[in-house]
Each structure stands twice: as structure tokens, then as C-alpha cells.
Amino acid sequence: MAIGIDKIGFASPEFYLDLTDLAQARQVDPAKYHIGIGQDEMAVMPQDQDVVTLAAQAAAQILTPAERQSLDLIIFATESGVDQSKASALYVQRLLGLNQAARAIEIKEACYGATAGLQLAYDHLAAHPESQRVLVLGADEARYGLQTAGEVTQGAGAIALLVTRQPRILELEQPSAYHSEEVMDFWRPNYRQEALADGRFSTEQYLRFLDLTWADYQTKTQRDLTDLAAVIFHIPFTKLGLKGLRQLTATASAAQQADYLALFQQATKLNRRVGNLYTGSLYLSLYSLLLFGHLPAGARIGLYSYGSGAVAEFFSGRLVAGYAKVLPTGASVLQQLATRQRLTMDGYQHLFNAQLPTDGSDWTTPQQSRQTPFRLAGIAGHQRLYQNNGGTIQ
Ligand code: COA
Numbered sequence: 001m002a003i004g005i006d007k008i009g010f011a012s013p014e015f016y017l018d019l020t021d022l023a024q025a026r027q028v029d030p031a032k033y034h035i036g037i038g039q040d041e042m043a044v045m046p047q048d049q050d051v052v053t054l055a056a057q058a059a060a061q062i063l064t065p066a067e068r069q070s071l072d073l074i075i076f077a078t079e080s081g082v083d084q085s086k087a088s089a090l091y092v093q094r095l096l097g098l099n100q101a102a103r104a105i106e107i108k109e110a111c112y113g114a115t116a117g118l119q120l121a122y123d124h125l126a127a128h129p130e131s132q133r134v135l136v137l138g139a140d141e142a143r144y145g146l147q148t149a150g151e152v153t154q155g156a157g158a159i160a161l162l163v164t165r166q167p168r169i170l171e172l173e174q175p176s177a178y179h180s181e182e183v184m185d186f187w188r189p190n191y192r193q194e195a196l197a198d199g200r201f202s203t204e205q206y207l208r209f210l211d212l213t214w215a216d217y218q219t220k221t222q223r224d225l226t227d228l229a230a231v232i233f234h235i236p237f238t239k240l241g242l243k244g245l246r247q248l249t250a251t252a253s254a255a256q257q258a259d260y261l262a263l264f265q266q267a268t269k270l271n272r273r274v275g276n277l278y279t280g281s282l283y284l285s286l287y288s289l290l291l292f293g294h295l296p297a298g299a300r301i302g303l304y305s306y307g308s309g310a311v312a313e314f315f316s317g318r319l320v321a322g323y324a325k326v327l328p329t330g331a332s333v334l335q336q337l338a339t340r341q342r343l344t345m346d347g348y349q350h351l352f353n354a355q356l357p358t359d360g361s362d363w364t365t366p367q368q369s370r371q372t373p374f375r376l377a378g379i380a381g382h383q384r385l386y387q388n389n390g391g392t393i394q
Pocket residue numbers: 029031032033035036037111149150151152153185186197198199200202203206236239306308
């Protein structure tokens with residue numbers, strides 16, 4: 001039975017910082033950011049957006065009214081959750097009028113969360129013949145802090161994946177290979193808004209887990225690199241994925257390495273412009289590959305998911321004939337990015353520092369976003385208030 005990704009939606013804030021501006025402000029050679037880190041721009045979250053509004057925007061792009069009513073599982077993966085108890089999936093359910101005869105949950109394991117959600121969606125559809133569709137959301141704001149080593153690897157955005165039988169984009173394959181181990185490479189204690197990371201140690205763990213899961217994938221599936229038309233990676237910054245690609249293709253011929261590299265560049269085009277989505281980053285890379293890679297139907301894609309802490313998974317899927325018809329054009333997505341507002345360093349630092357109150361007081365959010373269909377309007381009586389299409393505050 002074919003199960004996989006039927007539609008993909010993507011949303012990111014309408015504000016960004018050009019990393020040449022950041023480099024100049026931090027007195028760093030811009031080449032370090034553009035080449036050494038492999039990032040060009042990063043999305044910056046305004047106060048009137050959060051992971052709920054971004055995920056709702058991504059999902060609203062792809063769901064028809066009939067699909068909204070036929071979901072029976074809504075999975076929200078995030079490590080930037082807005083509540084310690086309540087699942088963000090419930091806010092999205094209400095904002096989009098999704099089916100209420102559904103399970104709506106939130107899951108967390110750093111940047112691996114959306115993959116956990118996707119595999120759970122697969123298992124749910126395989127186990128429940130009566131279930132038709134699952135919505136998997138991955139939304140995050142990557143915050144490391146001003147003037148930290150990780151500052152250049154920030155970003156924000158959301159991915160929505162509609163998972164079905166007979167999917168129109170990517171048929172997921174089983175088995176996959178996974179590995180988990182308690183590792184302190186990146187974490188965010190409850191009292192902090194910014195992550196703590198040992199960036200170089202994290203890079204080592206990412207690459208070590210890649211070795212482990214890739215070896216296990218080959219053993220389990222009896223496939224090797226030549227069975228994969230392209231390989232995509234979790235992309236906190238594109239240089240890390242590039243290191244993964246080089247490691248994976250180290251013994252391939254020069255011509256094969258060049259082919260994989262060319263596709264990797266297409267698969268990271270959007271990540272370079274948006275920055276780190278944490279758990280959505282692998283799926284933004286998939287989206288980018290599908291929009292710009294022009295792979296043929298049937299092509300097998302290898303996907304490497306890594307979440308610090310750490311859990312990793314290597315899995316694969318095959319492209320379905322006609323997949324491009326279910327997606328927007330690459331040009332239209334680039335056009336959308338081109339309408340974003342470029343921030344000055346002052347504007348970026350102002351938005352970064354302008355956090356919501358943490359003392360329980362009521363709050364009205366200034367209108368900053370102009371294009372988004374959903375806004376965080378404020379907080380009253382400890383409850384977040386969301387605004388739908390400029391209309392009612394709920
Ligand atoms: N031109 C081109 N490249 C340059 C350069 C220049 N002028 N100056 C430096 N570089 C290169 C370095 O050679 C290095 O390349 P390499 O990684 O291939 O060796 C790269 O830029 C980064 O330089 P480095 O000195 O290591 O940067 P840093 O100490 O500022 O830290 C990170 C970089 C990635 C470790 C840091 O941004 C970070 O911690 N980010 C958070 C990452 C994280 O933890 N994510 C979670 C992982 S899943």
C-alpha cells in the first residue's frame with residue numbers, strides 16, 4: 001500500500017535580514033557566512049507571528065474544505081511551543097476549522113520532531129484503513145541570541161505535510177533506519193528563550209549519526225548510494241548538509257559527486273534564503289528539491305533527519321508521476337520571498353528583543369505583519385488570542 005506526502009505547504013515571516021548586513025555589524029568577513037556557513041538571508045519573526053500562525057498559514061495553502069473535514073490526526077511538531085501543556089495543533093484546528101473527530105497533538109524532539117510526526121502518520125494510515133488523511137505540521141523559530149556563534153544560523157518558518165494513501169508527491173518507503181542517544185549538543189531549558197548549543201560538537205554528532213543510520217539503512221534495504229537519485233538533509237545551515245553529503249558520497253566517482261552536489265544546491269536554495277526552521281528544515285529542503293531539481297517520476301530520494309539530543313533517521317521515498325502539478329512553481333515561491341521586507345540591523349535587533357510579556361500581564365500585539373492571514377493579536381487572562389484573516393479575534 002502506497003502511503004506518503006500528498007501536498008506540501010510552506011510559510012515564513014515577511015521580515016528578513018541580509019547576512020551581509022549581519023556580517024558587517026559583527027565585523028566578520030561576509031564570505032564566512034555566505035560560504036563558510038552557507039547562508040544568505042534569514043527570516044525574522046515579528047511579535048504578531050508565532051509557530052501557530054505560521055503553521056496555520058502553511059496548512060491553509062494546501063487544504064481544501066473537504067480535506068479539512070476528513071483529517072483524523074493532526075500532529076504539530078515544534079521545539080518553540082507556545083504552551084507547556086496544550087498542543088499547538090488545537091489552535092490550528094480552530095483557526096482552520098479542521099475536523100473535530102480527530103486526534104490533535106504536539107510532539108517534540110528538537111529538529112527530528114516532524115520526521116517523528118511523518119512516520120507516525122504513516123503508521124496511523126497503515127493501521128487504520130478507515131483513516132483518510134493526516135496533517136503533519138513542523139514550525140519553529142530558531143533563536144540562538146544576538147552576538148552568539150549561532151546567530152547566523154537563526155530563522156523561522158513552517159511546513160505542512162498532508163499525508164495520505166496513493167499520495168501525489170512522495171511515496172514513503174519502509175523500512176527506515178534510526179538511532180537515538182542522550183547527547184548534550186543543543187538544548188533549551190524551560191527558563192530560556194534562546195537555545196544553548198555546542199555547535200562543533202553538534203556537527204560531529206550530526207555526522208556520526210549520519211554514518212550510523214546510513215549504514216543501517218543499507219543493511220536493512222540492501223540498497224546503496226547508486227539507488228538514490230538525490231540525498232537531502234536536515235539543514236540548520238547549508239554547510240552542515242554539505243558536510244553530510246561529502247561524507248556520504250566520499251567513495252563515489254567524481255561525476256556522481258558532481259550530480260549529487262548539483263541537486264543538493266537546488267535542494268538548499270530556499271534554506272539559504274529563509275535560514276533555520278529547526279524541525280521543518282529537512283522538509284523545506286525537500287520542497288526546494290521538488291521545485292528546482294526537476295527530478296523524474298520514480299526517482300528515489302534519501303532523507304536524513306537529525307534532532308539534537310539526539311535522534312536521527314535515514315529513510316527514503318519515491319517521486320510520484322505528475323508531482324510538479326501538485327506544487328507551486330519555483331518562480332512563484334521565489335517571488336513570494338522577494339516581497340519580504342528587508343530589515344536593518346536595528347530593525348532586526350528590535351524584533352529580536354521585543355518579546356511577549358512573561359509576567360502574566362495582558363498584551364496587545366502591534367500590527368507588524370501585512371501579508372499573513374493569521375496573527376497573534378495579543379494575550380488576555382493568560383490566553384493567546386489569534387486573529388483570522390483580519391477578522392474576529394478568537
Ligand atoms: N571565508 C570562507 N569561509 C570561512 C571564512 C571566510 N572568510 N571564515 C571562516 N570560514 C569557514 C570556516 O573555515 C568554517 O568552515 P568549516 O566548517 O568547513 O571548517 C566555517 O566558516 C565556520 O567557521 P567557524 O570558525 O567554525 O565558525 P564559528 O566558530 O563561528 O561557528 C557554527 C560556526 C556553525 C559552529 C556556529 O554558527 C553554531 O554553533 N551554530 C549553531 C549550530 C547548531 O548547533 N545547530 C544544531 C545542529 S543540528
